Amino acid sequence: MLYFSLFIVFSACMVAFLFFNKIYIHTSTMAVVMALGIITQGVLLNFFGTHFFHGVFGKILTVIDLALWNSFSFSFILSFLNKKFREIHYFRPINRFGMGTWVAGTSICGILIYKQFHEWVLIARLISYFNLGLWLIYIGLCVKAFYDIYRKELxxxxxxxxxLTTVSTQSIVLLISTVFKHIPIKLDILFISLGVSFYILSTFLIIRRYCTKDDSRLIETEWNNTNCILHGALSITGLASLVSHAASxxxxxxxxxxxxxxxxxxxxLEVYRLVKRIKSYGLKKGIFIYDVSQWSRxxxxxxxxxxxYLNNPNYFYFALIRKMVILAGIWAILVLVLIELLLCIRHVFKIYLNHANKHQVNSASANSSL
Incomplete structure (x- = not known):
């Protein structure tokens, strides 16, 4: 009951902030939920053990992530009710792919609920059914978006x-393999194969862009933060194959x-881009600026x-690399999360100040007219 109360309080505060400041979040903002979810369920659980994850700290992190998912979902619904959904989330074909964060974010929340709160298992299963329907709609929109990219030469x-087509598809495998214990292996293979197909198509389009575009060598401006999903999509494919036992x-x-x-x-390439951005824009504008796409990293x-962590190779050199990733990677990830959180908090604070200043200006104008 305590954690449910915390969920209600956190959600109410976030929803109130979005509502009263009239904020419609970016399509890909659910990447925050994806990132914090995998950090909680994947990184912290595996490194610090189940004692940490199933303790108070782990449950609070889960509640915060669920509250973020709930408030972001409210913003998407609000944009639809206020007839801004098409303008914000649908109008640009490439931006539509960002809805994949909605599917993947919902998947990680379903997994967190199932793993952390056994009394909420029914909710996790209902979320799974809902998310499967959401995925079907998303894939339909993406197929149309791929066609629009070809037709409009985008x-x-x-x-x-x-x-995110691959990430969202493989997240469904992780979700149903966790929440439902008896899933036909052929269904898992079907989803994983479909995700791999999307990966091949998407990677082909991305590589072709950077091989043919004249100014693609300007890595500090042309390289997108989301390109790190090139390896993230492979990782979630491998994890889905491992968890579902769909591959040897x-x-x-x-x-x-x-x-x-x-x-x-x-x-x-990211490190090279980092150096180039510092030279071109300086340390503050080159690195310490917030963009929602950074959560994809x-x-x-x-x-x-x-x-x-979950893949345990038999070969000595691979096992050595695995050990290095586990021991050094945890601290690199935690530092990265801390930096991103600080940038995000600063960004939200700026939004609040901007809305407050606009309100004061409008109030002053109204008083002067009286």
Whole structure:
């Protein structure tokens, strides 16, 4: 009852902030829920053990994540009721892919509820049914978006957000494999195969963009934060295969090797981009600026860490790499989360001040007219 009360209080505060400040959140903001969910359920649980995860701290983190999911969902519904949904979330074909965070965020919340609060198992199952329907709608919108990208020649603007088709699909596998114990293996294989198909298509479009666009070499401006999902989508595919037992141990190992290789390539490019941005814009504007897409990096790091932790290779060198990732990765991820949280809090505070200032200006104008 205590944690349910905390959930109500946290949700009410967040919903009130969004409502009274008339804030419609970005389509991909549910990536915050995805990131904090995998950090809680994957990174912290595996590194610090079940004693930490099932203790007070782990449950509070879960409640906060669920409250964020609830308040973000309210914002999406509010945008629909106020006839702003199409403008904010649907009008731009590439932005539609960001709705994949809604599916993946809902999946992680269902998993957290099932793992943390056994008395809420029925709720976790209801969320699973709802999320399956949401995924079907999302995939339908994405198929149309892929067609719009081809028809309107928008391929020059594609980036890692397309890979949310894979992430959302594999998150469904993780959810149903957790909440429902007896799932036909053929159904898991079908979902995983579909996710892999989306990965191949999306990766092809992303690579073609950077190989053909004239200014693609300007990495500090043309490289998108969401491109880190190139390895995150592979990691969640491997994790889904591992949890559902849809692939052999050798098959899972192949996916992990691919994910590790892509992780290395992408993050080398990220470091190069970081250096270029500091040279071009300085330390403050080059690094310490907030964008919701940065949460995708937290999610992908957490997903690769979780996949690596649960995958136990027999080969000595791979086992050594796994140990290094586990021991060093935990602190890198925690630092990354802390930085992102501070940037996010500063961003929210600025939004509040801007709305407060506008309110004061409007009040002053009304008084002067009287």
């Amino acid at each position: 391929s020059k603007n594609v980036h890692g957000i397309l890979l 141990k050798q098959g899972v190992m192949v996916i992990w090797i691919c994910a590790a290789a892509v992780f290395l390539i992408v993050e080398v 937290v999610f992908t790091f957490g997903m690769f860490y979780t996949f690596t």
